[in-house]
Amino acid sequence: MDWRDQLRVKYKTANVVEKLIALNIGVFVLQFVFQTLAFLFQFSGNFFVNWFSFPTQIESWLYKPWSVISYAFLHAGFFHLLFNMLVLHFAGRFFLTFFAPKKLLNYYFLGAISGALLFALSYNLFPVFSNLGNVPLIGASAAVMAILIGVATQAPQMQIRLLLIGNVKLWHIAVVFVVLDVIRIPFGNAGGHIAHLGGALLGYAYTKQLNKGNDIGLWFEKIFDAVAGWFSSASSSNKTPFKKVYRNPRNTYTAKAKQASKTDKQKKIDAILDKISENGYESLSKEEKDFLFKVGKE
Numbered sequence: 042m043d044w045r046d047q048l049r050v051k052y053k054t055a056n057v058v059e060k061l062i063a064l065n066i067g068v069f070v071l072q073f074v075f076q077t078l079a080f081l082f083q084f085s086g087n088f089f090v091n092w093f094s095f096p097t098q099i100e101s102w103l104y105k106p107w108s109v110i111s112y113a114f115l116h117a118g119f120f121h122l123l124f125n126m127l128v129l130h131f132a133g134r135f136f137l138t139f140f141a142p143k144k145l146l147n148y149y150f151l152g153a154i155s156g157a158l159l160f161a162l163s164y165n166l167f168p169v170f171s172n173l174g175n176v177p178l179i180g181a182s183a184a185v186m187a188i189l190i191g192v193a194t195q196a197p198q199m200q201i202r203l204l205l206i207g208n209v210k211l212w213h214i215a216v217v218f219v220v221l222d223v224i225r226i227p228f229g230n231a232g233g234h235i236a237h238l239g240g241a242l243l244g245y246a247y248t249k250q251l252n253k254g255n256d257i258g259l260w261f262e263k264i265f266d267a268v269a270g271w272f273s274s275a276s277s278s279n280k281t282p283f284k285k286v287y288r289n290p291r292n293t294y295t296a297k298a299k300q301a302s303k304t305d306k307q308k309k310i311d312a313i314l315d316k317i318s319e320n321g322y323e324s325l326s327k328e329e330k331d332f333l334f335k336v337g338k339e
Contacts, residue, residue: 058133152187159239183240190244
């Protein structure tokens with residue numbers, strides 16, 4: 042099993058929360074690579090951040106509509122990223138015990154959109170923001186808040202054991218996060234805190250509607266599946282065509298037997314990875330997990 046297969050296995054076995062965390066970390070690294078380039082070439086500002094952050098003015102957003110989602114993968118610094126990823130890991134782990142992985146993506150992206158829209162509305166509605174200048178929105182906080190509040194709405198009485206504190210109910214944690222955002226609005230980053238509240242509102246409303254049988258994020262899920270399917274089809278069409286190779290007739294039987302064994306093993310790996318992709322790692326039988334572990338060590 043070469044390094045490409047090992048990476049493929051690791052990617053397939055990672056859950057959606059781990060993939061989102063990895064993506065945020067990757068974008069964070071890329072963000073500061075561009076900042077270094079801007080410093081070396083004496084460019085004004087950071088092109089990468091300017092291009093993917095969410096602007097305060099509606100007319101500016103029309104020129105980069107993707108920013109309503111892309112801003113949720115940018116962060117102002119290491120501790121900004123660290124805090125958001127810790128909360129995402131914490132909330133996402135509990136979220137996946139109640140909802141499917143696709144629902145978590147719905148909450149994340151729709152939470153980001155909801156936060157951005159409330160941010161833009163506030164900047165164009167409240168007079169105080171006219172004195173704060175055009176400070177674009179970045180950070181995954183609104184998206185993460187949607188997941189946290191969403192799962193807290195679903196299981197408010199769930200007991201969480203916190204270090205130095207003891208057992209705390211999940212809804213208590215959610216309320217603390219919301220209250221902190223409300224009371225911190227006058228003390229800096231007002232737009233950011235309002236965006237967090239937008240994500241929280243989305244998470245609460247989404248869960249309430251799901252419990253009534255209404256999936257308000259189904260439209261986004263269909264779009265996401267269509268885009269993912271398009272990229273998957275494009276990737277398949279770009280694969281290198283099979284080359285016919287002629288072997289020396291000597292030891293043909295042995296070579297064919299080895300090739301057949303290798304093909305069967307690869308087919309089994311592919312089948313297991315497809316199963317993980319559709320139903321998650323926990324859907325595997327003990328035999329399949331043992332096989333995957335054994336192959337990973339080869």
